[in-house]
Amino acid sequence: GAGVSQTPSNKVTEKGKYVELRCDPISGHTALYWYRQSLGQGPEFLIYFQGTGAADDSGLPNDRFFAVRPEGSVSTLKIQRTERGDSAVYLCASSLTETSRETQYFGPGTRLLVL
Amino acid sequence: GDSVTQMEGPVTLSEEAFLTINCTYTATGYPSLFWYVQYPGEGLQLLLKATKADDKGSNKGFEATYRKETTSFHLEKGSVQVSDSAVYFCALSDPYTGGFKTIFGAGTRLFVKA
Numbered sequence: 001g002a003g004v005s006q007t008p009s010n011k012v013t014e015k016g017k018y019v020e021l022r023c024d025p026i027s028g029h030t031a032l033y034w035y036r037q038s039l040g041q042g043p044e045f046l047i048y049f050q051g052t053g054a055a056d057d058s059g060l061p062n063d064r065f066f067a068v069r070p071e072g073s074v075s076t077l078k079i080q081r082t083e084r085g086d087s088a089v090y091l092c093a094s095s096l097t098e099t100s101r102e103t104q105y106f107g108p109g110t111r112l113l114v115l
Numbered sequence: 116g117d118s119v120t121q122m123e124g125p126v127t128l129s130e131e132a133f134l135t136i137n138c139t140y141t142a143t144g145y146p147s148l149f150w151y152v153q154y155p156g157e158g159l160q161l162l163l164k165a166t167k168a169d170d171k172g173s174n175k176g177f178e179a180t181y182r183k184e185t186t187s188f189h190l191e192k193g194s195v196q197v198s199d200s201a202v203y204f205c206a207l208s209d210p211y212t213g214g215f216k217t218i219f220g221a222g223t224r225l226f227v228k229a
Contacts (some may be wrong), residue, residue: 004158033215034175042119042204042219056215091159104217106151106159 002026004107006092012113013082021077021110025094032075034067034103035091043091049075082114117142121205121220128195129228136190136223138179138205146209148172148181148188149217153202162203164188200227 005024013019023033031050034115035043045059049069058066063080069075079086093104134175139147139149150162150172168183177192188205206219 031215033217040221042206042221043217045216045218049214059216072177095162103161103164105161108158 002090004094004105004112005105006090008110009108010111010113012115014115015039015082017040017082017114019082019112021079021090021112023075023077023092023094023107025073025075026105027094027104029094029096031095031097032069033095034075034077034095035093037089037091037109039088047078048061079112081091082112084114087112094112117144117146117207117209117218119205119207119218119220121203121223124202124222124224125226126223127226127228131194131196132227134190134192134195134199134225136203136205136225138188138190138220140186140188140205140207142186142207142209144209144211146207147208148179149208150177150179150188150190151204151206151219153204153222155201159204195225195227197227197229200225 007022033048034046037043047067048056052072064080066078089109091109093106094102118141128227129194130210147166149164151159153159163174165172165181168181171180202222204222204223205215208217211222
C-alpha cells in the first residue's frame, strides 16, 4: 500500500517568507510525527499528534513553528518568518495507534532551503 | 536528558566483510532501542528494534543486542553486500520519561565496495 507522502519534495524560499509543508500519513494511522534533520545529523523531534490534537509539541524550536492536523489525517507544518537556520530536511512519520507508536513509518522528507 | 552516541563514519568495507557499528545510549528510564536505515534517495526505514534488556533484534542479516550493563546496542552483520550501503541511525524511545519522542544518533554512513 501507499506509504507516507510529503509535499513538496523541495522548497526554496527567501528569508522572512512563510512556508507550509504537507504530510499525508499511511491510511488508518492515527499517530503522526514531525522531525527535522539538519545536514550530517540525525532527525530531531518536533511535534506529535494523536488524532487531531498535538499530544507533545515540546520539540518545536520557537513560536514561528506551528503544525495542524484538523481532520486527523493530513498534517501541515507551518513556518513563519523563515530564517536561514531553518534550512533542513523536514520528515514526517506515522504509526498505526498510540500503542504501536514505537514503529514509525517515515516519509521521504521535504528539503527546505532558506536563502 | 536521554541521548544516543554512535560511531562516526564513513565506514568503508569490502563485500562479505564483517560489520560493526557501535552505539551507546544514556537514558533515565527503560528505553526501547532501534536501528533505522536510510538508503540513497529513500526515507528512513526501521531495520530492527529491541524493547528490553538482553533482547536481540534482527532483520535482513543484521543483529543488535540490548545490553543494559554497558548501555549499548551495537549493530552487526556477518557479511555485508553492496546493497547495504546506506546511512544507519541508532535511536531510542522512552515513553515513560521522554514522552513520544524518538531520539536519534547522528548516523553512520556505510560504503560497501564490490
